[in-house]
Amino acid sequence: MVNQAHIFLINSKKNAFKWADAVTAGSKEAFDYYSKLGTKVFFVPNAIDIKSLPLGNDKRYEKQIIFAGRLSKEKGILTILETAKNLPKDVHLIIVGAGPEENVVVEFVKNIDNVHFLGYQTKEKTIPLIRGSILLIQPSFAEGISATLLESMACKTPIIATNVGGNKELFVHNKTGILIEPGNSNELLKEIMRMLNDQNLREEIARSAYDAVQKYDWSNVGQLYLNLYKQLQS
Known part of the structure:
Protein backbone atom coordinates (compact mmCIF):
# COMPACT_ATOMS: atom_id res chain seq x y z
CA MET A 1 0.00 0.00 0.00
CA VAL A 2 1.31 3.48 -0.89
CA ASN A 3 1.86 5.72 2.11
CA GLN A 4 -0.40 8.76 1.58
CA ALA A 5 1.69 10.92 3.90
CA HIS A 6 4.77 10.12 1.84
CA ILE A 7 2.98 11.17 -1.36
CA PHE A 8 1.89 14.40 0.31
CA LEU A 9 5.46 15.21 1.31
CA ILE A 10 6.77 14.53 -2.20
CA ASN A 11 4.10 16.73 -3.78
CA SER A 12 4.68 19.48 -1.22
CA LYS A 13 8.40 19.43 -1.97
CA LYS A 14 7.77 19.67 -5.71
CA ASN A 15 5.40 22.61 -5.21
CA ALA A 16 7.90 24.36 -2.95
CA PHE A 17 10.55 24.06 -5.65
CA LYS A 18 8.14 25.58 -8.20
CA TRP A 19 7.35 28.54 -5.94
CA ALA A 20 10.96 29.25 -4.94
CA ASP A 21 13.12 31.70 -6.88
CA ALA A 22 16.14 29.63 -5.93
CA VAL A 23 16.91 26.40 -4.12
CA THR A 24 20.13 26.08 -2.13
CA ALA A 25 21.81 22.90 -0.95
CA GLY A 26 24.02 22.92 2.14
CA SER A 27 26.15 19.96 1.06
CA LYS A 28 27.44 18.56 -2.21
CA GLU A 29 25.53 15.34 -1.53
CA ALA A 30 22.25 17.30 -1.28
CA PHE A 31 23.21 19.32 -4.36
CA ASP A 32 23.72 16.16 -6.41
CA TYR A 33 20.50 14.60 -5.11
CA TYR A 34 18.24 17.53 -5.98
CA SER A 35 20.03 18.20 -9.27
CA LYS A 36 19.19 14.66 -10.40
CA LEU A 37 15.52 15.43 -9.77
CA GLY A 38 15.70 18.08 -12.44
CA THR A 39 15.74 20.97 -9.98
CA LYS A 40 18.04 23.94 -10.51
CA VAL A 41 20.02 24.05 -7.29
CA PHE A 42 22.76 26.34 -6.03
CA PHE A 43 25.43 24.96 -3.73
CA VAL A 44 25.83 27.16 -0.66
CA PRO A 45 27.40 25.26 2.24
CA ASN A 46 26.16 25.37 5.82
CA ALA A 47 28.00 27.91 7.91
CA ILE A 48 28.84 29.01 11.43
CA ASP A 49 29.92 32.34 12.92
CA ILE A 50 33.34 31.42 14.28
CA LYS A 51 33.90 34.70 16.12
CA SER A 52 30.61 34.37 18.01
CA LEU A 53 31.33 30.93 19.48
CA PRO A 54 31.17 30.95 23.29
CA LEU A 55 34.51 31.28 25.03
CA GLY A 56 35.88 29.08 27.80
CA ASN A 57 37.41 25.64 28.21
CA ASP A 58 35.50 23.09 30.30
CA LYS A 59 38.02 20.31 30.90
CA ARG A 60 36.70 18.01 33.62
CA TYR A 61 39.02 15.03 33.09
CA GLU A 62 42.62 14.59 31.98
CA LYS A 63 41.59 12.32 29.09
CA GLN A 64 38.24 13.73 28.05
CA ILE A 65 36.40 12.88 24.82
CA ILE A 66 32.91 14.02 23.85
CA PHE A 67 29.83 13.25 21.78
CA ALA A 68 27.42 16.15 21.31
CA GLY A 69 24.29 15.54 19.29
CA ARG A 70 20.93 13.85 18.97
CA LEU A 71 20.68 10.59 20.91
CA SER A 72 19.38 8.48 18.04
CA LYS A 73 20.41 5.37 16.17
CA GLU A 74 21.20 7.27 12.98
CA LYS A 75 23.63 9.48 14.90
CA GLY A 76 25.51 6.40 16.05
CA ILE A 77 24.83 6.64 19.77
CA LEU A 78 24.49 2.85 20.08
CA THR A 79 27.87 2.45 18.39
CA ILE A 80 29.30 4.87 20.93
CA LEU A 81 27.88 2.93 23.88
CA GLU A 82 29.29 -0.33 22.51
CA THR A 83 32.68 1.34 22.14
CA ALA A 84 32.49 2.84 25.64
CA LYS A 85 32.36 -0.64 27.19
CA ASN A 86 35.99 -1.11 26.21
CA LEU A 87 37.42 2.33 26.91
CA PRO A 88 40.29 2.39 29.43
CA LYS A 89 39.08 3.58 32.82
CA ASP A 90 41.15 6.76 32.63
CA VAL A 91 39.43 7.83 29.39
CA HIS A 92 36.25 9.73 30.22
CA LEU A 93 33.46 10.05 27.65
CA ILE A 94 31.02 12.95 28.01
CA ILE A 95 27.67 12.58 26.22
CA VAL A 96 25.66 15.74 25.57
CA GLY A 97 22.26 15.72 23.92
CA ALA A 98 18.69 14.44 23.95
CA GLY A 99 16.65 12.12 21.77
CA PRO A 100 14.79 8.82 21.43
CA GLU A 101 17.64 6.72 22.84
CA GLU A 102 18.01 8.85 25.97
CA ASN A 103 16.66 6.16 28.30
CA VAL A 104 19.19 3.68 26.90
CA VAL A 105 21.99 6.13 27.65
CA VAL A 106 20.69 6.84 31.16
CA GLU A 107 20.64 3.13 31.99
CA PHE A 108 24.05 2.56 30.45
CA VAL A 109 25.90 5.20 32.48
CA LYS A 110 24.59 3.77 35.75
CA ASN A 111 27.08 0.93 35.48
CA ILE A 112 30.12 2.66 33.95
CA ASP A 113 32.09 5.22 35.93
CA ASN A 114 33.94 6.83 33.02
CA VAL A 115 30.89 7.67 30.88
CA HIS A 116 29.05 10.85 31.89
CA PHE A 117 25.64 11.84 30.51
CA LEU A 118 24.90 15.55 30.84
CA GLY A 119 21.62 15.64 28.92
CA TYR A 120 20.73 18.59 26.73
CA GLN A 121 23.07 21.55 27.14
CA THR A 122 22.97 25.03 25.64
CA LYS A 123 25.60 26.07 23.13
CA GLU A 124 27.12 28.32 25.81
CA LYS A 125 27.88 25.19 27.83
CA THR A 126 28.51 22.72 25.00
CA ILE A 127 31.22 24.67 23.16
CA PRO A 128 33.51 24.95 26.23
CA LEU A 129 33.07 21.20 26.78
CA ILE A 130 34.10 20.54 23.18
CA ARG A 131 37.07 22.88 23.52
CA GLY A 132 38.11 21.13 26.73
CA SER A 133 38.02 17.67 25.13
CA ILE A 134 40.87 15.85 23.43
CA LEU A 135 38.52 14.43 20.79
CA LEU A 136 34.97 14.75 19.51
CA ILE A 137 33.38 11.60 18.11
CA GLN A 138 30.37 11.49 15.80
CA VAL A 172 40.53 14.34 4.50
CA HIS A 173 41.39 11.20 6.46
CA ASN A 174 44.44 11.64 8.71
CA LYS A 175 44.75 15.29 7.66
CA THR A 176 41.72 17.28 8.78
CA GLY A 177 39.94 14.47 10.64
CA ILE A 178 39.64 10.73 11.07
CA LEU A 179 37.06 8.86 8.99
CA ILE A 180 35.74 5.41 9.92
CA GLU A 181 33.01 3.12 8.65
CA PRO A 182 29.57 3.52 10.30
CA GLY A 183 28.48 0.97 12.86
CA ASN A 184 32.02 -0.30 13.54
CA SER A 185 32.62 0.05 17.30
CA ASN A 186 35.96 -1.76 17.11
CA GLU A 187 37.30 0.67 14.53
CA LEU A 188 36.03 3.61 16.55
CA LEU A 189 37.81 2.33 19.66
CA LYS A 190 41.01 1.72 17.68
CA GLU A 191 41.02 5.27 16.30
CA ILE A 192 40.20 6.82 19.68
CA MET A 193 43.22 5.09 21.21
CA ARG A 194 45.46 5.94 18.28
CA MET A 195 44.57 9.61 18.58
CA LEU A 196 44.93 9.67 22.35
CA ASN A 197 48.40 8.17 22.06
CA ASP A 198 49.64 10.48 19.29
CA GLN A 199 49.74 14.10 20.37
CA ASN A 200 51.59 15.21 17.24
CA LEU A 201 48.87 13.77 15.02
CA ARG A 202 46.15 15.45 17.10
CA GLU A 203 47.86 18.82 16.87
CA GLU A 204 48.45 18.50 13.14
CA ILE A 205 44.82 17.53 12.49
CA ALA A 206 43.56 20.35 14.74
CA ARG A 207 45.59 22.95 12.85
CA SER A 208 44.56 21.66 9.43
CA ALA A 209 40.90 21.42 10.41
CA TYR A 210 40.94 24.97 11.81
CA ASP A 211 42.33 26.25 8.52
CA ALA A 212 39.76 24.24 6.54
CA VAL A 213 36.75 25.45 8.53
CA GLN A 214 37.38 29.09 7.67
CA LYS A 215 35.58 28.73 4.34
CA TYR A 216 32.45 27.72 6.29
CA ASP A 217 32.45 30.95 8.30
CA TRP A 218 29.51 33.28 7.63
CA SER A 219 31.95 35.97 6.47
CA ASN A 220 32.60 33.76 3.43
CA VAL A 221 29.32 31.88 3.02
CA GLY A 222 27.31 35.06 3.46
CA GLN A 223 28.98 36.46 0.36
CA LEU A 224 27.78 33.44 -1.62
CA TYR A 225 24.19 34.26 -0.65
CA LEU A 226 24.69 37.90 -1.63
CA ASN A 227 26.05 36.82 -4.99
CA LEU A 228 23.03 34.55 -5.49
CA TYR A 229 20.57 37.34 -4.61
CA LYS A 230 22.30 39.68 -7.08
CA GLN A 231 22.11 36.98 -9.76
CA LEU A 232 18.37 36.54 -9.18
CA GLN A 233 17.76 40.30 -9.42
CA SER A 234 19.67 40.75 -12.66
Whole structure:
Protein backbone atom coordinates (compact mmCIF):
# COMPACT_ATOMS: atom_id res chain seq x y z
CA MET A 1 0.00 0.00 0.00
CA VAL A 2 1.31 3.48 -0.89
CA ASN A 3 1.86 5.72 2.11
CA GLN A 4 -0.40 8.76 1.58
CA ALA A 5 1.69 10.92 3.90
CA HIS A 6 4.77 10.12 1.84
CA ILE A 7 2.98 11.17 -1.36
CA PHE A 8 1.89 14.40 0.31
CA LEU A 9 5.46 15.21 1.31
CA ILE A 10 6.77 14.53 -2.20
CA ASN A 11 4.10 16.73 -3.78
CA SER A 12 4.68 19.48 -1.22
CA LYS A 13 8.40 19.43 -1.97
CA LYS A 14 7.77 19.67 -5.71
CA ASN A 15 5.40 22.61 -5.21
CA ALA A 16 7.90 24.36 -2.95
CA PHE A 17 10.55 24.06 -5.65
CA LYS A 18 8.14 25.58 -8.20
CA TRP A 19 7.35 28.54 -5.94
CA ALA A 20 10.96 29.25 -4.94
CA ASP A 21 13.12 31.70 -6.88
CA ALA A 22 16.14 29.63 -5.93
CA VAL A 23 16.91 26.40 -4.12
CA THR A 24 20.13 26.08 -2.13
CA ALA A 25 21.81 22.90 -0.95
CA GLY A 26 24.02 22.92 2.14
CA SER A 27 26.15 19.96 1.06
CA LYS A 28 27.44 18.56 -2.21
CA GLU A 29 25.53 15.34 -1.53
CA ALA A 30 22.25 17.30 -1.28
CA PHE A 31 23.21 19.32 -4.36
CA ASP A 32 23.72 16.16 -6.41
CA TYR A 33 20.50 14.60 -5.11
CA TYR A 34 18.24 17.53 -5.98
CA SER A 35 20.03 18.20 -9.27
CA LYS A 36 19.19 14.66 -10.40
CA LEU A 37 15.52 15.43 -9.77
CA GLY A 38 15.70 18.08 -12.44
CA THR A 39 15.74 20.97 -9.98
CA LYS A 40 18.04 23.94 -10.51
CA VAL A 41 20.02 24.05 -7.29
CA PHE A 42 22.76 26.34 -6.03
CA PHE A 43 25.43 24.96 -3.73
CA VAL A 44 25.83 27.16 -0.66
CA PRO A 45 27.40 25.26 2.24
CA ASN A 46 26.16 25.37 5.82
CA ALA A 47 28.00 27.91 7.91
CA ILE A 48 28.84 29.01 11.43
CA ASP A 49 29.92 32.34 12.92
CA ILE A 50 33.34 31.42 14.28
CA LYS A 51 33.90 34.70 16.12
CA SER A 52 30.61 34.37 18.01
CA LEU A 53 31.33 30.93 19.48
CA PRO A 54 31.17 30.95 23.29
CA LEU A 55 34.51 31.28 25.03
CA GLY A 56 35.88 29.08 27.80
CA ASN A 57 37.41 25.64 28.21
CA ASP A 58 35.50 23.09 30.30
CA LYS A 59 38.02 20.31 30.90
CA ARG A 60 36.70 18.01 33.62
CA TYR A 61 39.02 15.03 33.09
CA GLU A 62 42.62 14.59 31.98
CA LYS A 63 41.59 12.32 29.09
CA GLN A 64 38.24 13.73 28.05
CA ILE A 65 36.40 12.88 24.82
CA ILE A 66 32.91 14.02 23.85
CA PHE A 67 29.83 13.25 21.78
CA ALA A 68 27.42 16.15 21.31
CA GLY A 69 24.29 15.54 19.29
CA ARG A 70 20.93 13.85 18.97
CA LEU A 71 20.68 10.59 20.91
CA SER A 72 19.38 8.48 18.04
CA LYS A 73 20.41 5.37 16.17
CA GLU A 74 21.20 7.27 12.98
CA LYS A 75 23.63 9.48 14.90
CA GLY A 76 25.51 6.40 16.05
CA ILE A 77 24.83 6.64 19.77
CA LEU A 78 24.49 2.85 20.08
CA THR A 79 27.87 2.45 18.39
CA ILE A 80 29.30 4.87 20.93
CA LEU A 81 27.88 2.93 23.88
CA GLU A 82 29.29 -0.33 22.51
CA THR A 83 32.68 1.34 22.14
CA ALA A 84 32.49 2.84 25.64
CA LYS A 85 32.36 -0.64 27.19
CA ASN A 86 35.99 -1.11 26.21
CA LEU A 87 37.42 2.33 26.91
CA PRO A 88 40.29 2.39 29.43
CA LYS A 89 39.08 3.58 32.82
CA ASP A 90 41.15 6.76 32.63
CA VAL A 91 39.43 7.83 29.39
CA HIS A 92 36.25 9.73 30.22
CA LEU A 93 33.46 10.05 27.65
CA ILE A 94 31.02 12.95 28.01
CA ILE A 95 27.67 12.58 26.22
CA VAL A 96 25.66 15.74 25.57
CA GLY A 97 22.26 15.72 23.92
CA ALA A 98 18.69 14.44 23.95
CA GLY A 99 16.65 12.12 21.77
CA PRO A 100 14.79 8.82 21.43
CA GLU A 101 17.64 6.72 22.84
CA GLU A 102 18.01 8.85 25.97
CA ASN A 103 16.66 6.16 28.30
CA VAL A 104 19.19 3.68 26.90
CA VAL A 105 21.99 6.13 27.65
CA VAL A 106 20.69 6.84 31.16
CA GLU A 107 20.64 3.13 31.99
CA PHE A 108 24.05 2.56 30.45
CA VAL A 109 25.90 5.20 32.48
CA LYS A 110 24.59 3.77 35.75
CA ASN A 111 27.08 0.93 35.48
CA ILE A 112 30.12 2.66 33.95
CA ASP A 113 32.09 5.22 35.93
CA ASN A 114 33.94 6.83 33.02
CA VAL A 115 30.89 7.67 30.88
CA HIS A 116 29.05 10.85 31.89
CA PHE A 117 25.64 11.84 30.51
CA LEU A 118 24.90 15.55 30.84
CA GLY A 119 21.62 15.64 28.92
CA TYR A 120 20.73 18.59 26.73
CA GLN A 121 23.07 21.55 27.14
CA THR A 122 22.97 25.03 25.64
CA LYS A 123 25.60 26.07 23.13
CA GLU A 124 27.12 28.32 25.81
CA LYS A 125 27.88 25.19 27.83
CA THR A 126 28.51 22.72 25.00
CA ILE A 127 31.22 24.67 23.16
CA PRO A 128 33.51 24.95 26.23
CA LEU A 129 33.07 21.20 26.78
CA ILE A 130 34.10 20.54 23.18
CA ARG A 131 37.07 22.88 23.52
CA GLY A 132 38.11 21.13 26.73
CA SER A 133 38.02 17.67 25.13
CA ILE A 134 40.87 15.85 23.43
CA LEU A 135 38.52 14.43 20.79
CA LEU A 136 34.97 14.75 19.51
CA ILE A 137 33.38 11.60 18.11
CA GLN A 138 30.37 11.49 15.80
CA PRO A 139 29.83 8.05 14.22
CA SER A 140 26.64 8.90 12.29
CA PHE A 141 25.05 6.61 9.71
CA ALA A 142 23.98 9.68 7.70
CA GLU A 143 25.12 13.28 7.93
CA GLY A 144 24.99 16.61 6.13
CA ILE A 145 27.40 19.42 6.89
CA SER A 146 27.08 19.25 10.66
CA ALA A 147 27.23 22.49 12.64
CA THR A 148 28.65 20.55 15.59
CA LEU A 149 31.55 19.30 13.47
CA LEU A 150 32.20 22.79 12.11
CA GLU A 151 32.20 24.15 15.66
CA SER A 152 34.59 21.44 16.83
CA MET A 153 36.95 22.27 13.96
CA ALA A 154 36.79 25.93 14.98
CA CYS A 155 37.56 24.93 18.59
CA LYS A 156 40.65 23.02 17.37
CA THR A 157 39.26 19.78 18.81
CA PRO A 158 40.13 16.85 16.50
CA ILE A 159 37.23 14.77 15.19
CA ILE A 160 36.54 11.12 14.50
CA ALA A 161 33.54 10.82 12.19
CA THR A 162 32.09 8.33 9.75
CA ASN A 163 32.82 8.21 6.05
CA VAL A 164 29.31 9.30 5.02
CA GLY A 165 27.49 12.27 3.50
CA GLY A 166 28.85 15.69 4.29
CA ASN A 167 31.65 14.25 6.42
CA LYS A 168 33.40 13.21 3.22
CA GLU A 169 33.32 16.85 2.14
CA LEU A 170 34.64 18.18 5.45
CA PHE A 171 37.47 15.78 6.14
CA VAL A 172 40.53 14.34 4.50
CA HIS A 173 41.39 11.20 6.46
CA ASN A 174 44.44 11.64 8.71
CA LYS A 175 44.75 15.29 7.66
CA THR A 176 41.72 17.28 8.78
CA GLY A 177 39.94 14.47 10.64
CA ILE A 178 39.64 10.73 11.07
CA LEU A 179 37.06 8.86 8.99
CA ILE A 180 35.74 5.41 9.92
CA GLU A 181 33.01 3.12 8.65
CA PRO A 182 29.57 3.52 10.30
CA GLY A 183 28.48 0.97 12.86
CA ASN A 184 32.02 -0.30 13.54
CA SER A 185 32.62 0.05 17.30
CA ASN A 186 35.96 -1.76 17.11
CA GLU A 187 37.30 0.67 14.53
CA LEU A 188 36.03 3.61 16.55
CA LEU A 189 37.81 2.33 19.66
CA LYS A 190 41.01 1.72 17.68
CA GLU A 191 41.02 5.27 16.30
CA ILE A 192 40.20 6.82 19.68
CA MET A 193 43.22 5.09 21.21
CA ARG A 194 45.46 5.94 18.28
CA MET A 195 44.57 9.61 18.58
CA LEU A 196 44.93 9.67 22.35
CA ASN A 197 48.40 8.17 22.06
CA ASP A 198 49.64 10.48 19.29
CA GLN A 199 49.74 14.10 20.37
CA ASN A 200 51.59 15.21 17.24
CA LEU A 201 48.87 13.77 15.02
CA ARG A 202 46.15 15.45 17.10
CA GLU A 203 47.86 18.82 16.87
CA GLU A 204 48.45 18.50 13.14
CA ILE A 205 44.82 17.53 12.49
CA ALA A 206 43.56 20.35 14.74
CA ARG A 207 45.59 22.95 12.85
CA SER A 208 44.56 21.66 9.43
CA ALA A 209 40.90 21.42 10.41
CA TYR A 210 40.94 24.97 11.81
CA ASP A 211 42.33 26.25 8.52
CA ALA A 212 39.76 24.24 6.54
CA VAL A 213 36.75 25.45 8.53
CA GLN A 214 37.38 29.09 7.67
CA LYS A 215 35.58 28.73 4.34
CA TYR A 216 32.45 27.72 6.29
CA ASP A 217 32.45 30.95 8.30
CA TRP A 218 29.51 33.28 7.63
CA SER A 219 31.95 35.97 6.47
CA ASN A 220 32.60 33.76 3.43
CA VAL A 221 29.32 31.88 3.02
CA GLY A 222 27.31 35.06 3.46
CA GLN A 223 28.98 36.46 0.36
CA LEU A 224 27.78 33.44 -1.62
CA TYR A 225 24.19 34.26 -0.65
CA LEU A 226 24.69 37.90 -1.63
CA ASN A 227 26.05 36.82 -4.99
CA LEU A 228 23.03 34.55 -5.49
CA TYR A 229 20.57 37.34 -4.61
CA LYS A 230 22.30 39.68 -7.08
CA GLN A 231 22.11 36.98 -9.76
CA LEU A 232 18.37 36.54 -9.18
CA GLN A 233 17.76 40.30 -9.42
CA SER A 234 19.67 40.75 -12.66
